[in-house]
Amino acid sequence: MATLTLRMERAPTPLGEMLIVTDEQGLLRALNWGDHESDMLRLMRNHYRKDAVQLQEIRRASPAMQAMLAYFEGDLAGIDHLPVLTGGTDFQRQVWAALREIACGSTISYLDLATRIGKPAAVRAVGMANHANPISIVIPCHRVIGSDRTLTGYGGGLHRKRWLLEHESEYRQGRLI
Incomplete structure (x- = not known):
C-alpha cells in the first residue's frame, strides 16, 4: 500500500473553519468544514482505498486557499477554474463534473442533474454521489435542491447551504458582497 501525502490548510470563513486539502501539484483534493473533519x-479513505492518506498541515496560503478566501469576499468566479483531482467511481466523477457546470447562483434538482448526465432514472444514485462529493463549494453540491424547490441535505449543514446560495444569489444579481 502506497502512502498519498496531501497538504491541509485551515482557513477562517463566515461559516466556520474550512479545511482545504491539496496535493504537491496544487490540485484540490478535498474541501470541507472543520466541524466535519472526521x-x-x-x-478520503473511501476514495483512495489503494493508498494510505496522510495529511500534512501547512501554514502558507496555497492558490486554492487564496481562491476560497476571495470567494467569501465576493469574487465567486475565482473558484470556477480551480484544478481538482478526485477519487471515487466513474459514475461519481461524472456527477461531480456535471455539478461544476451549474452556474453560480443557480440551483437544479436531483432529477435535473440525473437528466443532465443522461440517467434520469438514477436520481437516488446521483444523490448518493452528491453526498460523497469530497470538494464542497468548488464542486457545488450545495446548488442541488429538491424537486419541490426546498433545500435538502448538505454535508456541511443546511445553514451553510442556505448561506452559500444566498451569497451566490447576491453575486448573480450583480451585487458583489
Whole structure:
C-alpha cells in the first residue's frame, strides 16, 4: 500500500473553519468544514482505498486557499477554474463534473442533474454521489435542491447551504458582497 501525502490548510470563513486539502501539484483534493473533519477523512479513505492518506498541515496560503478566501469576499468566479483531482467511481466523477457546470447562483434538482448526465432514472444514485462529493463549494453540491424547490441535505449543514446560495444569489444579481 502506497502512502498519498496531501497538504491541509485551515482557513477562517463566515461559516466556520474550512479545511482545504491539496496535493504537491496544487490540485484540490478535498474541501470541507472543520466541524466535519472526521467525515472528510472517512470520504478520503473511501476514495483512495489503494493508498494510505496522510495529511500534512501547512501554514502558507496555497492558490486554492487564496481562491476560497476571495470567494467569501465576493469574487465567486475565482473558484470556477480551480484544478481538482478526485477519487471515487466513474459514475461519481461524472456527477461531480456535471455539478461544476451549474452556474453560480443557480440551483437544479436531483432529477435535473440525473437528466443532465443522461440517467434520469438514477436520481437516488446521483444523490448518493452528491453526498460523497469530497470538494464542497468548488464542486457545488450545495446548488442541488429538491424537486419541490426546498433545500435538502448538505454535508456541511443546511445553514451553510442556505448561506452559500444566498451569497451566490447576491453575486448573480450583480451585487458583489
